[in-house]
Amino acid sequence: MPSKPVILALDTSAAHCAAALLRGDDILLERIEPMSRGQAERLMPLLEEILSEAEINWSDLTAIGVGVGPGNFTGIRIAVSAARGLALGLDIPAVGVDGFDARAQVGQLPAIPAPRDQVYAQPRGEAPRLMSAQEASDIARGAGLTFAPAASPAGLAGQIARHTANRYKTTTTPPAPLYLRAADAAPSRDTPPPLLDE
Secondary structure, X not given: OOOOOEEEEEEOOOOEEEEEEEEOOEEEEEEEEEOOOOHHHHHHHHHHHHXXXXXXXXXXXXXXXXXXXXXOHHHHHHHHHHHHHHHHXXXXXXXXXXXXXXXXXXXXXOEEEEOOOEEXXXXXXXXXXXXXXXXXXXXXXXXXXXXXXXXXXXXXXXXXXXXXXXXXXXXXXXXXXXXXXXXXXXXXXXXXXXXOOO
């Protein structure tokens, strides 16, 4: 086992598949691949590639970090399920990192694009919520912050890995998706077929 903690981080909360490998304070490898679909098929091969290139074995990992959203419902479920499964199989902690922490920058309002000209944002001292882009822009301006929502910013997986390194020793609950809006899918309004008794 390496003397420095080795963290594998992953995120599929938007139109991307992202992963990073952190050892101690150093990001060994980081990738973000744009894709609107196919994250479920691409995620595990991407993780295998990163570990192989860094010459790190699964058994060398100290913890798994995962982006828990908000963002794409299906993407979030893919990453969180993978992280929880890996952690269980490797008997190591899994840590969920929300998209606001992963995108936090000094002087900027943490914000993530959402459908219909909206964003997920976390104004200082408030709970994160879904709001119009205009409202978030006004909040940022009023607080003297810049407003630059990004779905797939460079360094996203690396930031998840760094937050995980700071939290894995004290995290006691498995990662869970962070949803701030209702699902777009709705139950069918069609009348179901009658059930026939035999």
